[in-house]
Amino acid sequence: MAVTHTRVPFTPDADGDCPVREVLDRVGDKWSVLIVVLLGRGTHRFTELHRAVEGISQRMLTLTLRALVRDGLVNRTVHASVPPRVDYELTALGRTLLVPLVALDEWASTHRDDIRAARRRHDEAAAAERA
Amino acid sequence: MAVTHTRVPFTPDADGDCPVREVLDRVGDKWSVLIVVLLGRGTHRFTELHRAVEGISQRMLTLTLRALVRDGLVNRTVHASVPPRVDYELTALGRTLLVPLVALDEWASTHRDDIRAARRRHDEAAAAERA
DNA sequence: CAGGATCCGCCCAGATACTG
DNA sequence: CAGTATCTGGGCGGATCCTG
DSSP states (O other): OOOOTTOOSSSOOTTSOOHHHHHHHHHSSTTHHHHHHHHHTOOEEHHHHHHHHOSOOHHHHHHHHHHHHHTTSEEEEEEOOSSOEEEEEEOHHHHHHHHHHHHHHHHHHHHHHHHHHHHHHHHHHHHHHHO | OOOOTTOOSSSOOTTSOOHHHHHHHHHSSTTHHHHHHHHHTOOEEHHHHHHHHOSOOHHHHHHHHHHHHHTTSEEEEEEOOSSOEEEEEEOHHHHHHHHHHHHHHHHHHHHHHHHHHHHHHHHHHHHHHHO
16 A cells, blocks of 8 residues: 555654544444433433434434444443343543544534534535526 | 324434434534634635545545535635635635534544444454453 | 245445546 | 546335334
């Protein structure tokens, strides 16, 4: 490969690997962020999450949670009882992730109107173009 | 439907809409973040970006840039010359986005080893399970 | 209740060829 | 140089059915 010169994604490290990609693959995921933020408000059970996230399929919830557990962001606790009860909660690591996510949330809230306005302007300009 | 109670994605607004989704659809995108950060370092031409991002197809670069321009995050400037020259640069809005993105970057850099370790632990535990 | 397993459609992204 | 246009497949995610 010898990718010499300007490989410039987000502070790539010496290994030539990009740490941000690993994170973004999780953040970029449609559901992960939602779930992390939700769990930031407290422990939840599977079904609670299923209802709360709304729109997520059972399958996706399972897969997303598995990935989060694997990454050490979420703890899964099985209570031996009938009916079974499984609790999900953020790990310490997961809670630290909450900070930048909230920053992003605030940016989104602050600038959503700007983005919408920009889109409207852009689309109208494009429409005028075609006319 | 009547999803009254706990619909809890990221500070949903009165409209029932989630501003974060709009942002995440962009941030989550594999390339957008890379390009925004790249442009954070200065103006670039199409081909420069194509080389720098590395791995991105021409098509995806075009589509990504279009979306960013539409959202008012990036300016596209066509210089009437031969050969043609098109410059891309962040808008003021785009530069404000840089801040939370860098926060995320820093989180990623700081905790990448934690995540890797967690994954290793998880995978080894799973392997031991099967044995 | 908390998933696992399977099937399947659809969309997205890559590759390729062409153009102002 | 900076794109557009078209085809194509692989994968992601939903729906459905089943289990401890």
